[in-house]
Amino acid sequence: MSQFEYRDGLLYAEDVALTEVAKKFGTPTYVYSRAHLEQQYNSYADALDGMPHLVCFAVKANSNLAVLNVLARLGAGFDIVSGGELERVLAAGGQANKIVFSGVGKTRAEMHRALQVGIHCFNLESLDELERLQEVAAELGVQAPVSVRVNPDVDAGTHPYISTGLKDNKFGIAIHEAEAVYQRAAQLPNITILGVDCHIGSQLTSLEPFLDALERVLILVDRLAELGINIEHLDLGGGLGVRYRDEEPPCAGDYIAQVRQRLAGRKLTLIFEPGRYIAANAGVLLTQVEYLKHSADKDFAIVDAAMNDLIRPALYEAWMDIKPVVPREGTPRHYDVVGPVCETGDFLGKDRPLCLQEGDLLAVCSAGAYGFVMASNYNSRGRAAEVMVDGEQMQVVRQRETIAELYANESLLPE
Numbered sequence: 001m002s003q004f005e006y007r008d009g010l011l012y013a014e015d016v017a018l019t020e021v022a023k024k025f026g027t028p029t030y031v032y033s034r035a036h037l038e039q040q041y042n043s044y045a046d047a048l049d050g051m052p053h054l055v056c057f058a059v060k061a062n063s064n065l066a067v068l069n070v071l072a073r074l075g076a077g078f079d080i081v082s083g084g085e086l087e088r089v090l091a092a093g094g095q096a097n098k099i100v101f102s103g104v105g106k107t108r109a110e111m112h113r114a115l116q117v118g119i120h121c122f123n124l125e126s127l128d129e130l131e132r133l134q135e136v137a138a139e140l141g142v143q144a145p146v147s148v149r150v151n152p153d154v155d156a157g158t159h160p161y162i163s164t165g166l167k168d169n170k171f172g173i174a175i176h177e178a179e180a181v182y183q184r185a186a187q188l189p190n191i192t193i194l195g196v197d198c199h200i201g202s203q204l205t206s207l208e209p210f211l212d213a214l215e216r217v218l219i220l221v222d223r224l225a226e227l228g229i230n231i232e233h234l235d236l237g238g239g240l241g242v243r244y245r246d247e248e249p250p251c252a253g254d255y256i257a258q259v260r261q262r263l264a265g266r267k268l269t270l271i272f273e274p275g276r277y278i279a280a281n282a283g284v285l286l287t288q289v290e291y292l293k294h295s296a297d298k299d300f301a302i303v304d305a306a307m308n309d310l311i312r313p314a315l316y317e318a319w320m321d322i323k324p325v326v327p328r329e330g331t332p333r334h335y336d337v338v339g340p341v342c343e344t345g346d347f348l349g350k351d352r353p354l355c356l357q358e359g360d361l362l363a364v365c366s367a368g369a370y371g372f373v374m375a376s377n378y379n380s381r382g383r384a385a386e387v388m389v390d391g392e393q394m395q396v397v398r399q400r401e402t403i404a405e406l407y408a409n410e411s412l413l414p415e
């Protein structure tokens, strides 16, 4: 169910009209729905009811402290990929022992801190990382819990930039090489083997690739058992897609039902790392039309949000719906909706039938995941504000970045 619907000719986020958000906080502004975040998290947690599990929100999708806090209050765990994300989770009230740490480039300092706070598990992506983790854990005199991220070489059928489970991707360890890594891990005194992990890509719209990967991972689990290495948990990563346009991805309930069926009779804790599924449709980017520019061949709507605020259209040619906050009567024109950044690739949408006037508000939909987190200051543009709506309440959860903040850490050379 969407929390962004029209009522009496006005687009709302839950019970707050987006015109009110713009009036109070200006534009461009990311607007999130607490109810949507909760509903999506619960659809995972409910489907896992009755079996040991952890739903670890992929912090990379949206790392705003208020978003993390809403999920932490529901009992969520978190999937992190950096020391920065670790500190965010702790600052937002997340529990260290529900954190899994993914990523191909973990530094010694990051390992040190993660061990110190007692995270649930390191998802190892290489043999060298295993050796390094052993050293850091030995220095601290603690055990490091690990799971090996295996690369099952299945085609996730998604955009090449967001596919991660093929053998020529940088992620994970080829599944046929994993056995040797587990055997090595079993010899290391400060390493405790907990699980097997795999994540094959993002925005998957069918279950087959997930189930193919699961089948391959289970063969590995059985093989490891024969070697005397017992696996406690299976971490199946994130990747479940959402509707941006007309996709019909399966829901978490259907996905998990299929997984549970295949795991019948096994004693395994299940971990998932959903990002997009929880956050994408929990957010819109609210922006205002600055200029309408018409030429013989093209109509442009130049808005105050740009590729620095939301890079998905420019980077992946991602299609994101663009809705007028107060729709007008009249014959629409086909607009390219573009930002003020000096790049031809600076667009939020192309060829969109819209009826617009200067000053109109637009909502770029499905922007709650991989939106603000991928924002930059390109063209010396401060990053947008972020607002959380909860029923009739709205609260700024990140202030708009000021110009002074943009160069606060810079300095001039001496005379």
Ligand SMILES: Cc1ncc(COP(=O)(O)O)c(C=O)c1O
Residues within 6 Å of the ligand: 058, 061, 079, 102, 103, 164, 199, 201, 202, 203, 237, 238, 239, 240, 273, 274, 275, 276, 277, 369
């Ligand atoms: C290891 C890992 N886990 C989880 C995710 C979250 O993916 P998604 O947002 O598609 O659920 C990603 C990103 O693709 C990832 O690399």
Ligand SMILES: N[C@@H](CCCC[NH3+])C(=O)O
Residues within 6 Å of the ligand: 060, 162, 202, 203, 312, 369, 370
């Ligand atoms: N940033 C991507 C998803 C990357 C997934 C990260 N492993 C997107 O916006 O669709």
